[in-house]
Amino acid sequence: MIKLSSAALAAAALLAPVGALGKEKVNLVLNWVPTADHAPYYYAKAQGWYDEANIDLTIETGKGSGVSAQRVGAGTSELGISDLATSLLARGKGAKLVAVMAVYANSPQGFYWLKSSGIGGPKDFPGRKIGNPPGDASRIMWPAFAKQVGIDPGSVSFVNVSPQAKVPSLKSRAIDITSDFYNEHDLKVREFGDDLSFLAWRDIGINPYGNSIIVNADYLDKKRDVVKTFTQVSQKAFAACVQDVAPCLKALMASVSGLDEDNQRDQWNRIKELMRDPTTTSTALGAFDDQRVKNDFEMVKTYFGLEQPFEASTAYTNEFLDTSIKMTAK
Numbered sequence: 001m002i003k004l005s006s007a008a009l010a011a012a013a014l015l016a017p018v019g020a021l022g023k024e025k026v027n028l029v030l031n032w033v034p035t036a037d038h039a040p041y042y043y044a045k046a047q048g049w050y051d052e053a054n055i056d057l058t059i060e061t062g063k064g065s066g067v068s069a070q071r072v073g074a075g076t077s078e079l080g081i082s083d084l085a086t087s088l089l090a091r092g093k094g095a096k097l098v099a100v101m102a103v104y105a106n107s108p109q110g111f112y113w114l115k116s117s118g119i120g121g122p123k124d125f126p127g128r129k130i131g132n133p134p135g136d137a138s139r140i141m142w143p144a145f146a147k148q149v150g151i152d153p154g155s156v157s158f159v160n161v162s163p164q165a166k167v168p169s170l171k172s173r174a175i176d177i178t179s180d181f182y183n184e185h186d187l188k189v190r191e192f193g194d195d196l197s198f199l200a201w202r203d204i205g206i207n208p209y210g211n212s213i214i215v216n217a218d219y220l221d222k223k224r225d226v227v228k229t230f231t232q233v234s235q236k237a238f239a240a241c242v243q244d245v246a247p248c249l250k251a252l253m254a255s256v257s258g259l260d261e262d263n264q265r266d267q268w269n270r271i272k273e274l275m276r277d278p279t280t281t282s283t284a285l286g287a288f289d290d291q292r293v294k295n296d297f298e299m300v301k302t303y304f305g306l307e308q309p310f311e312a313s314t315a316y317t318n319e320f321l322d323t324s325i326k327m328t329a330k
Contacts, residue, residue: 023056024226029077030062031137031211032163034256036267037103037183038081039248040237046251049237053229059255064135066090069214073097078219079230083137084209084316085144085296091315092306096217099316100231101286103238104210105277105327108181109138109201112188116195117176122204126155131175134160138179138201141208144303148206167191181210182274186266208296209288210274212316231320235286239325242272242285272328280327287318 030038041059044050050057060077062068068080069087073095082090084099091097111130113119119128122145132139139158146153156177161169166178167188180188188196201207213234215227241248245268253259279289290313297312 023051023054024223025056025058026050026079026226026230027058027060027077029060029068029071029080031065031068031081031083032062034059034061034252035183035259036245036249036252036264037181037211037271039245039252039264039268040234040241042255043241043248043251044233044237046254047237049233050230053233055226055230055233057230064133065137065211066135066140069095069097072214072216075216075218078216078223079227080214081211082214083141084212084293085300086137086140087212087214088297088300088312088315089140089304091310092300092304092308094308097214098217098220098314099209099212099214099288100220100227100320101213101235102209102280102288103212103286104271104274105280106210106274107200107202107207108183108210108274109141109179109206110182110185111138111177111179111199112170113177113197114170114192114195115197117173119176119197121197122149122151122199125149125177126151128176129157129159129174130177130179131159131161131166131169132179133162136179141206144299145201145204145206147303148204183267183270184263185270187263206299208299209292213286228320231286232322232325235284235322235325238275239285239327241268242275242328276327276329281329282326284318284321284323285325285327286321287323288316 028041045057065083065086069082069090071077072080073090087097087099143153159175161175166180169175170178182200213231220227245265249261249264253261279287293316294312
């Protein structure tokens with residue numbers, strides 16, 4: 001057996017590549033519990049893509065876009081997933097964060113209710129109970145919706161309901177309305193059939209960017225190469241899942257219990273609709289459009305105000321995207 005002296009071992013360590021000495025530990029806090037829209041991160045991790053890029057990634061279950069924006073803004077998580085309007089609102093309160101990739105080019109937000117409840121549309125929402133979690137992006141953005149449809153923002157009551165309890169609570173009439181992402185539309189159609197009513201926010205003129213990858217601004221300044229690598233690996237993973245979601249769902253379900261594969265596949269088909277717009281199909285998968293971000297910024301500024309003013313252009317960047325990767329046209 002060959003034995004090396006301590007001096008020789010030290011010299012070998014100095015000559016070893018950085019990746020051999022330790023990878024960059026990165027925490028990604030999700031917006032909610034892991035489902036199909038998070039499958040690309042699990043797939044890339046299972047494939048070893050982050051590891052090969054010298055990133056030791058931890059994926060953490062979230063508790064709402066508001067919470068993930070706060071976590072990233074405070075630096076307790078380097079990266080996160082958060083609804084962009086919620087992120088802009090958090091930034092206006094001092095959160096140090098920057099969006100680096102748009103996951104949902106279209107808003108996934110929508111309201112669900114039962115026709116048998118007597119609700120015909122938003123004008124009938126006053127006096128009703130809306131059930132969703134406290135950190136739900138639609139609850140945070142509710143004043144914008146209420147003003148858009150012409151009702152008093154204070155005319156409804158909110159009931160704290162976990163993501164898993166939305167459908168049972170609606171079915172038992174514990175709540176009258178629930179908000180949810182378009183991802184799980186098919187599940188509700190199967191559950192309620194013709195009694196289900198749905199209104200997408202984007203159909204009434206409220207279409208802010210949805211889930212986006214955000215990064216702590218201080219971390220970005222110090223670790224630009226890491227952020228670029230993470231963004232492009234994630235972008236590559238989303239493109240791979242668009243082409244064939246089966247291995248992506250396999251990776252997701254290997255890490256997350258209690259998921260139904262058929263439901264997750266239905267979700268992914270809806271997610272692809274949300275990912276697709278003229279910018280993501282022509283500029284890059286995950287790219288932001290400057291004017292649309294400005295519109296989102298003005299909406300947040302108008303309805304909520306900014307405690308700490310900032311320029312919209314400083315809250316996002318397309319700099320780290322691989323422009324050779326584009327969203328499919330269909």
